[in-house]
Amino acid sequence: MHPFRGVPLRVRGVALRGVALRVRGVPLLAALLTGLTVLGPAAPAGARDSGHCARQHRLDVPGAAHQETACLPDLTTAGLAGTPYTDMADQAGLSAKGTANPSGVPGIQIDGYFPDGSRLNATHGWAHDAQFVIRLPDRWNGGLVVTGAPGTRRQYSTDTLISDQVLAQGFAYAATDKGNTGPDFFTDGREPGDAVAEWNRRVTELTVAAKKAVRQRYGTAPRRTYMTGISNAGYLTRWQLENRPELYDGGVDWEGVLWTTRGPNLLTSLPVTVARHFGAASDEDLVDAGFAPGSRFLWPYHDRAYWGLTQKIFRAEFDPSYDPGCPGATAGSTVERILAPCASDASYDYAARPASVRRAVAKVALTGRIGKPLITLHGDLDALLPIATDSDVYARMVDDRGRGALHRYYTVAGGTHTDGLYDTYPDRLRPILPCYRSAFTALTRWVEAGVAPPADRTLARPAGGDVVNSCALR
Template sequence: MRLSRGVPLVAAALVAAAVTWPVPAGAAAGAAGHCARQERVRVPGAEFQQSACLPDLTTTGLAGTPYTDTADQAGLTARATRTPSGVPGVQIDGYFPDSSHFNATHGWKHDAQFVIRLPDHWNGGLVVTGAPGTRKQYATDKAISDQVLARGYAYAATDKGNSGADFYRDGTRPGDAIAEWNARTTQLTRAAKRAVAQRYGHAPRRTYMTGISNGGYLTRWQLENHPELYDGGVDWEGALWTADGPNLLTSLPAAVGHILGSADDEDLYAVGFARGSEFLWPYHEKAYWGVTQKIYRAEFDPGYDTGCPGPSAGSTVEEILAPCASDAAYDYASRPASVHRAVERVALTGRIGRPLITLHGDLDALLPKAADSDVYARMIDASGRGGMHRYYTIQGGTHVDGLYDTYPDRLRPILPCYRSAFDALVSWVERGTEPPADRTVGRAAGEDVVNSCDVGGTTAGR
């Protein structure tokens, strides 16, 4: 991992550069109350930071500016998703000390980048997340940041310390890159709490961890390992890592074999892929299965096939996404104990220490729920923590909401259900109102599935 090696956190905080970016047209710079204490906020441990006083911290106001990256959000939300706007406040962008350089955002070419947003009208809470997939810190601006900012929460997101298809090249030992994801999330949470206190005069009263896919994994890991930092979390189809399986390396080889013709539909059903999701498989063959298997196999088991992906996952999009033929025969169970130990370093246990709500689509064709959240729910129950967990299956949900636009008659976006689940978590934590028992959220006749969902007593889209 590359956490402040040789740079103590206190010293880094003292030498962190603080730069104010140009303010977009329409910003009320200097207005009474707006951006109060902006100049006082220093993110503890940051090597570099720069802040801006903005008239709108949501993607509506930030699109086309340096303060977000709409390209990195592509595919995560349905086209007709309604998002709030008009949230003035302070945005802080920066990075913690790190020796890797995958993230070129802002031209910095420096990893461990973060964004912290501090709305003028604060409700006393903080929401923390990490990037899904191999994306970066602005990836969930539309899916998560917009809504929580409109509710008055401060917001913090991390690039996880490495990003892109070559993230596995970070670190020196197998598993280092993913272990850094967890460390960076913990680091940002602690720093964001301090920044919030500087901005508003006191620490957040409530802090929630949440995320999509790899961000969902981070949510699970943080609530297991650092429950003292959070009051609860919402896990949107988090990735499952267990030392003995299941994990991505036990389900994806069959998917790669399906691409190459060495596996049939029954092989995919056997490792957890849902019957009824077949119409999504051609897309995943081209966009997900091959690249996902090879980069995670390279992260945990670099000795399996040193020629694929080799020093890089590829120099063209086609090369990056293409499967490696050897991955179709990959058998995680028979791999050396060192591989299993590498996974164990980042494995989940189910021993959550704070309330958690999990959402998973029943048509997820990347992280099939039968091999993922179904298993994780059982792990939580087996650890005696079932009373702190609720698990909602979203009927017609799949891994990325953008696919709804291609299949509106077969899919429903998970985002509105996520918003409902977040409200349910807040009611659970702050008012003691327990959410309904685990259930499947169906699609009601005539329902606006893009902007409305009720996971049980809390309807999003109002």
């Protein structure tokens, strides 16, 4: 489940070769705040009749500072694993073992980057942020799917979760690293909040460019464009549908991070976990803060792998003056230091911080005012983003804005933040991915055929069957 397995860990551009991959038996999950059954619209006649990698010479991603184009026999991870065209290590821990993915999708892949001054992403040896990947299958269904990296991962991180399945359906696919990556992402930008604000700008930039690349490849613009993502990319989905709805036809938000100016947000929910780490808070304090009592068995793991790290890097992003010495200019130069919480965060009080902190969060805050259909999924045992202080709140925000008719919200019983934990607790958890795939199918039917998805509901944990690959919304 180590997100950097097989590649050197880099902190501020320095490769940490030979670092321990486990801390007291816990894989490094610093990178993450961590089936489709219906085809999209029929492909235009010209696209159906074009040959393998036709028009490859015409592809020029608008605005890109650098791009490399390849004609490949298979754009899925089955064909790309072990090649420079994906990074299986950056996908680690996001899916459960036994996940069934399609393969055999020939087409064109474009890798590149947009102009950017930060250099946290070392993929391809470019040491350049704002990297992207665009995949254009030979057999196109007329649609485009856009996503961003979850957590602080990079552009290939959701290849197994999203890219494989939508490519097999015939969608073109585009993903961005969000403009900054890794546990030192907060060092990007001039002012507090700038690094996360850049995430939204990079998604918009890629969406516009990918639509034009699609037109170059197939001779026509996409008929439908969908935004989607998990965790931080779920947040990106919400933000795009609120602020750039004209670019999309709908989206699926998988446990998106909630940022609101007054709270709740990560900086209001995570300090109590740091206090617990240092013995200054009890388990009951976590329950009072919104963490599900049924997720207690996951807390020791999250204490070692997630909570302290997530609090310190996002506090450094939005409130660097609180403790300039921790994390300082870097989240750490070793795995142990990267994962270690800042002791000062045990007493962090977002409400008591200066107004400048709320202004920084306001740059990226959500409102609930979505402009296109959105489906949200969230696991009731999420131990990083408690459902009670995240998607439950966001669903109310959408309703309060009078946009409830555009929203569906499904609680996944037994779901937690990363599906990889199902392999450790198969008797207590269930993967969310199959529910996500069903939700994406429901979204395309909603948008393209006018078939409304089921009403908001809890998806019960099945007693048997292929839990890893099946999930019905009804």
